[in-house]
Amino acid sequence: MNLIHRKKGELSVDELPSPPSSNEKQSFGDNGIHGDLDDSATQLHRGLKSRQITMIAIGGAIGTGLIIGTGAALAKAGPLSILISYSIVGFIVYMVMCALGEMAAYLPIQSGFTGYATRFCDPALGFSLGYTYWFKYIIVTPNQLTAAALVLQYWVPRERVNPGVFIAVFLIAIILINYLGIRFFGEIEFWLSSIKILTIVGLLILSLVLVLGGGPDHDRKGFRYWKDPGAMKPLYGTGDKGRFLGLWSTFVTATFAYLGTELVGVTVGEAQNPRRVIPRAIKLTFWRIVVFYVLSVLLIGMLVPYNSTALSFATKQTTGASASPFVVALIESGISTLPGFLNACILIFVFSAANSDLYIATRTLYGLAKEGNSHPLFARTDRRGVPIYALGLSALIACIAFLNCADDSRKVFSYFVNLVTIFGLLTWISILVTHIYFVRARRAQGVENHQLAYTAPFGLYGTYFALVFCIVIAIFKNFDVFVYVKGRAGGEHFDYVNFITGYLGIPLYLGMIFGYKLLSKDRAMTPFTADLITGKDAIDREEEEFLANKAAKQGGKKAGGWFYRRFVAWLL
Secondary structure (H helix, E strand, O other): OOOEOOOOOOOOEOOOOOOOOOOOOOOOOOOHHHHHHOOHHHOOOOOEOHHHHHHHHHHOOOOHHHHOHHHHHHHHHOHHHHHHHHHHHHHHHHHHHHHHHHHHHHOOOOOHHHHHHHHHHOHHHHHHHHHHHHHHHHHHHHHHHHHHHHHHOOOOOOOOOOHHHHHHHHHHHHHHHHHOOHHHHHHHHHHHHHHHHHHHHHHHHHHHHHHOOOOOOOOOOOOHHHHHHHOOOOOOOOHHHHHHHHHHHHHHHHHHHHOOOOHHHHHHHHEOOHHHHHHHHHHHHHHHHHHHHHHHHHHHHHHOOOOOHHHHHHOOOOOOHHHOHHHHHHHHOOOOOOHHHHHHHHHHHHHHHHHHHHHHHHHHHHHHHHOOOOOHHHHOOOOOOOOHHHHHHHHHHHHHHHHHHOHHHHHHHHHHHHHHHHHHHHHHHHHHHHHHHHHHHHHHOOOOHHHOOOOOOOHHHHHHHHHHHHHHHHHHOOHHHHOOOOOOOOOOOOOHHHHHHHHOHHHHHHHHHHHHHHHHOOOOOOOOOOOOOOOHHHHHHHHHHHHHHHHHHHOOOOOOOHHHHHHHHHHO
């Protein structure tokens, strides 16, 4: 096999252990772990360019959880609480992405992190992870479509045009974008992510100006609201206990805001030159967390007091600009002309989220079929490399968005949404567990750190820290159902509906793991039986060909001048 030697920080593999012998490998279904080597009728195309992956990494997961959800957290617990929770959860997310990036850069297979769970850890984990992740996104996709229809009611009232019309238009649009191939999808997401980034940057700059007294009211607020009414608001009690419960309640909101960050891990099978692109995307994730999330909640906490009447009204809204704490900050500073523009930006946020959610659902079902955990039909792709049958089923299920056209069905649908939010945390837990098994396997099989294109900067210490924190959040995320508060609506009775929908995902996830093991009799991977080799030689050849073609096009010359190479080339 041809060996690849590169500069420091990139792959340099001199020798790898031989693949496990046939009697050491376990059967994972009809396609087995060799799904990435199947015929061209089941292959994805590596059509995502570096700039598209980069922009998706920066802005892909930014959605209504940040621009709207932070208001409810601020009103519930105060500015210091949301700053702490968003910072800690942001660090956890970064650890998850580093763990995923280490595996993805080493072996960018088409089945994504469900394939890593199957190959490195346990086929049962890959099975459960794949189905819970798919279930999450076939529910979230119609929810996003409904949110888009509700945002449009800002201009077109429900009485004038039924929301089902807008749901149909958006659904057809995202199906077409996904059907036309990964290159078209990547280009659309590139521009949508660009708009989202510009919107957030504009809001941050405007918020900073308002904090420093540059608004119409010329009021230099600074940290005034951290003193009066205070930095932390007690919840379900007084004193330290109330402040701690208030702080803990915001961890759920922060987790929801970060969900979907792992989108980069789904795209590895369709990325060009993934061993260079993925590490870059992971590094950019850190700066996205610091700038877009942590800085946003800091500025919002400086501009809006948690006892604001306008903020209390906003948190009771469903969606749209009226529900955003940024709009509250603008109104409180004397600016009343931007909500319409911000509402249009929120519509783009929601549409982009629906588009990427359908993409994730499709690729997850495709990955399950590649691993032999679903019908082989869903692994079939067309000439553009689109898994059309997986897309068709995921899009068909998304039609449940039309249920929201009826008022009496919205409450039931909200229960489904609450049910699947736990799957985001379970996904992070699964990625972290898989990374632990991956590190043990590569150490046992003689794959050293210097042979990897990317290594997690905090190693297994960061992975274990994030894993423990994710488990704690998953267990106590709906702690308020256990809290007795006299006079609170439902407080004097056990909130069984919220308890069931909030925690049912955990026994479902565990049930699929143990049910799979019971029926298949497969055992977990050991450090010596984990398959680190299968498919790697083909990926090595693809990468070598890509780099050779790129070098031939450049003719051995460096593209552009110093400014281009320093500030522009990283994006391309």
